[in-house]
Amino acid sequence: xxxxxxxxxxxxxxxxxxxxxxxxxxxxxxxxxxxxxxxxxxxxxxxxxxxxxxxxxxxxxxxxxxxxxxxxxxxxxxxxxxxxxxxxxxxxxxxxxxxxxxxxxxxxxxxxxxxxxxxxxxxxxxxxxxxxxxxxxxxxxxxxxxxxxxxxxxxxxxxxxxxxxxxxxxxxxxxxxxxxxxxxxxxxxxxxxxxxxxxxxxxxxxxxxxxxxxxxxxxxxxxxxxxxxxxxxxxxxxxxxxxxxxxxxxxxxxxxxxxxxxxxxxxxxxxxxxxxxxxxxxxxxxxxxxxxxxxxxxxxxxxxxxxxxxxxxx
Amino acid sequence: xxxxxxxxxxxxxxxxxxxxxxxxxxxxxxxxxxxxxxxxxxxxxxxxxxxxxxxxxxxxxxxxxxxxxxxxxxxxxxxxxxxxxxxxxxxxxxxxxxxxxxxxxxxxxxxxxxxxxxxxxxxxxxxxxxxxxxxxxxxxxxxxxxxxxxxxxxxxxxxxxxxxxxxxxxxxxxxxxxxxxxxxxxxxxxxxxxxxxxxxxxxxxxxxxxxxxxxxxxxxxxxxxxxxxxxxxxxxxxxxxxxxxxxxxxxxxxxxxxxxxxxxxxxxxxxxxxxxxxxxxxxxxxxxxxxxxxxxxxxxxxxxxxxxxxxxxxxxxxxxxxxxxxxxxxxxxxxxxxxxxxxxxxxxxxxxxxxxxxxxxxxxxxxxxxxxxxxxxxxxxxxxxxxxxxxxxxxxxxxxxxxxxxx
Numbered sequence: 102x103x104x105x106x107x108x109x110x111x112x113x114x115x116x117x118x119x120x121x122x123x124x125x126x127x128x129x130x131x132x133x134x135x136x137x138x139x140x141x142x143x144x145x146x147x148x149x150x151x152x153x154x155x156x157x158x159x160x161x162x163x164x165x166x167x168x169x170x171x172x173x174x175x176x177x178x179x180x181x182x183x184x185x186x187x188x189x190x191x192x193x194x195x196x197x198x199x200x201x202x203x204x205x206x207x208x209x210x211x212x213x214x215x216x217x218x219x220x221x222x223x224x225x226x227x228x229x230x231x232x233x234x235x236x237x238x239x240x241x242x243x244x245x246x247x248x249x250x251x252x253x254x255x256x257x258x259x260x261x262x263x264x265x266x267x268x269x270x271x272x273x274x275x276x277x278x279x280x281x282x283x284x285x286x287x288x289x290x291x292x293x294x295x296x297x298x299x300x301x302x303x304x305x306x307x308x309x310x311x312x313x314x315x316x317x318x319x320x321x322x323x324x325x326x327x328x329x330x331x332x333x334x335x336x337x338x339x340x341x342x343x344x345x346x347x348x349x350x351x352x353x354x355x356x357x358x359x360x361x362x363x364x365x366x367x368x369x370x371x372x373x374x375x376x377x378x379x380x381x382x383x384x385x386x387x388x389x390x391x392x393x394x395x396x397x398x399x400x401x402x403x404x405x406x407x408x409x410x411x412x413x414x415x
Numbered sequence: 416x417x418x419x420x421x422x423x424x425x426x427x428x429x430x431x432x433x434x435x436x437x438x439x440x441x442x443x444x445x446x447x448x449x450x451x452x453x454x455x456x457x458x459x460x461x462x463x464x465x466x467x468x469x470x471x472x473x474x475x476x477x478x479x480x481x482x483x484x485x486x487x488x489x490x491x492x493x494x495x496x497x498x499x500x501x502x503x504x505x506x507x508x509x510x511x512x513x514x515x516x517x518x519x520x521x522x523x524x525x526x527x528x529x530x531x532x533x534x535x536x537x538x539x540x541x542x543x544x545x546x547x548x549x550x551x552x553x554x555x556x557x558x559x560x561x562x563x564x565x566x567x568x569x570x571x572x573x574x575x576x577x578x579x580x581x582x583x584x585x586x587x588x589x590x591x592x593x594x595x596x597x598x599x600x601x602x603x604x605x606x607x608x609x610x611x612x613x614x615x616x617x618x619x620x621x622x623x624x625x626x627x628x629x630x631x632x633x634x635x636x637x638x639x640x641x642x643x644x645x646x647x648x649x650x651x652x653x654x655x656x657x658x659x660x661x662x663x664x665x666x667x668x669x670x671x672x673x674x675x676x677x678x679x680x681x682x683x684x685x686x687x688x689x690x691x692x693x694x695x696x697x698x699x700x701x702x703x704x705x706x707x708x709x710x711x712x713x714x715x716x717x718x719x720x721x722x723x724x725x726x727x728x729x730x731x732x733x734x735x736x737x738x739x740x741x742x743x744x745x746x747x748x749x750x751x752x753x754x755x756x757x758x759x760x761x762x763x764x765x766x767x768x769x770x771x772x773x774x775x776x777x778x779x780x781x782x783x784x785x786x787x788x789x790x791x792x793x794x795x796x797x798x799x800x801x802x803x804x805x806x807x808x809x810x811x812x813x814x815x816x817x818x819x820x821x822x
Contacts, residue, residue, distance in 0.1 A: 108649060114648070257682050
């Protein structure tokens with residue numbers, strides 16, 4: 102019982118990270134029908150942005166207090182991620198906007214490799230794990246006495262995991278309401294529905310697309326820094342794995358749907374931890390169950406869990 | 416040769432310091448023959464193949480100098496009757512291709528009796544067949560890869576090259592050695608095992624588990640993680656109910672460090688132990704905590720009683736570079752060749768045909784060396800199995816126990 106609760110907690114924390122990345126995948130797809138495979142790398146770049154701020158920008162005295170250093174690292178991570186996304190959009194995707202759909206897709210794969218290598222070259226030894234500062238309360242919340250097994254029966258959740266979940270949920274809700282309520286949000290929804298008509302109504306598609314990339318990258322930057330704080334080390338390959346999870350979450354939830362991406366991410370987090378605990382093969386094969394579930398969902402509901410209900414509405 | 420980069424960096428830094436202090440160059444080849452020896456039959460050559468330049472040169476020069484010391488001592492003591500011995504060191508630049516060239520060059524010399532080297536297991540792979548073709552005995556002071564002597568299949572070991580021997584310990588003994596330490600010395604009875612699914616880690620953990628269980632400990636759970644995993648909360652939750660008092664990790668430091676930290680965070684403050692794959696300073700910076708252990712083959716030479724004479728002689732000889740991690744093993748390797756040569760020739764004449772006899776003598780060799788009693792098993796591996804347990808202490812690795820593994 103305790104183990105189950107512990108694994109549920111772990112799964113939710115993992116889902117929170119994946120969810121923040123998945124939002125970027127699904128928004129970009131909703132607007133320009135591009136699967137931006139480089140988005141996982143934006144997450145990775147964000148993590149290194151936060152690390153760089155801590156290592157090279159923050160004065161010694163600032164590093165002591167997490168409530169000073171963490172916001173600055175988050176800002177740094179977001180800034181770097183957004184800058185990369187802007188460059189990526191302007192120079193890799195915009196020239197290909199009217200090209201066959203395969204061209205930007207392949208370009209995205211190329212951008213992904215470029216970003217990984219750029220970080221490897223720019224950041225010393227980024228290709229092996231780099232310690233990431235624990236810029237948050239370095240403790241865990243232990244819920245005692247849930248099981249009959251004595252002290253081993255405690256469920257413990259790292260404070261940084263809790264932070265990830267809270268931040269992830271708040272940002273998802275904010276994003277949803279921004280898109281549903283604001284003027285730019287309406288423009289985004291219009292462009293997603295019918296870009297040509299939206300343009301006739303005076304929506305500037307370039308601005309909408311740039312904004313979409315910026316929002317997605319900012320979320321990925323936050324996810325990158327919080328992931329680093331939680332896991333306490335990063336390397337230039339973290340974007341690949343988490344990017345694949347996030348992409349899968351977006352597809353599972355119905356790509357194009359914000360709600361679907363977040364819910365899909367939590368489902369994937371839970372499948373990974375519970376599958377690792379209870380299924381054949383243990384934690385080494387936990388990835389398998391993610392893709393088994395993905396395939397099953399796609400067989401019976403090709404549009405994903407929320408794909409049809411909300412259609413493309415970024 | 417997994418963590419040599421870090422060790423080498425430290426050693427190179429040390430070597431640079433030394434180089435700055437003195438500029439008198441040591442003579443590398445040959446050695447002056449003692450006045451009273453008969454050297455009428457000419458000169459025989461002991462080859463060395465090691466990285467004498469580049470980032471591993473501190474280790475390589477230690478190998479070269481230590482072999483040189485053995486040659487000089489043999490010349491002074493007239494060990495090989497009628498002959499003077501000379502050293503022919505070749506640089507392999509830790510590069511297998513360069514190593515093959517060095518081996519080819521050495522093997523052209525009809526007066527070559529044997530080769531001390533190499534440092535890297537990868538270089539040994541390309542050197543072995545070339546020397547074997549000419550029946551030249553090779554004694555490595557530093558190759559730790561099991562496959563070099565026993566082949567890739569650990570279940571059905573077959574000797575790879577009749578010409579290959581080594582004085583250092585192989586990787587696969589780390590598991591059992593760790594088990595003895597953890598169970599007998601630390602009194603751990605409930606051990607969790609986590610592996611990364613790769614050959615190195617799986618082999619280490621399997622050998623560890625067998626030994627630990629035979630010593631009466633219980634392996635309470637076995638878990639596998641992905642090679643690229645960073646978040647171990649899932650695996651830790653799976654381990655926790657079995658309440659282990661120690662965790663053995665078969666894998667490398669990039670996973671082991673964070674795993675150790677996350678274990679502690681999850682309320683399981685137990686020692687993590689692993690092989691030389693985690694014996695790296697980065698293990699600590701990634702979250703390895705005080706009280707964690709790692710094994711590594713060999714020993715800090717200064718800690719061995721048997722090495723005192725060697726250390727004194729080496730320091731007295733005034734070499735510019737330190738004997739480094741593999742000096743004592745190289746000294747023993749060279750002596751195994753030289754002493755076997757003396758028995759083989761027994762006052763007779765050297766010819767290339769004698770190489771087969773020399774091989775047989777090395778196989779049967781038994782002598783007191785700097786690292787202990789030197790002799791070889793049926794695969795050419797050393798019977799002298801020296802390993803060391805290191806522990807994290809105040810955020811640094813320090814040797815906790817050096818010992819000889821004896822089954």
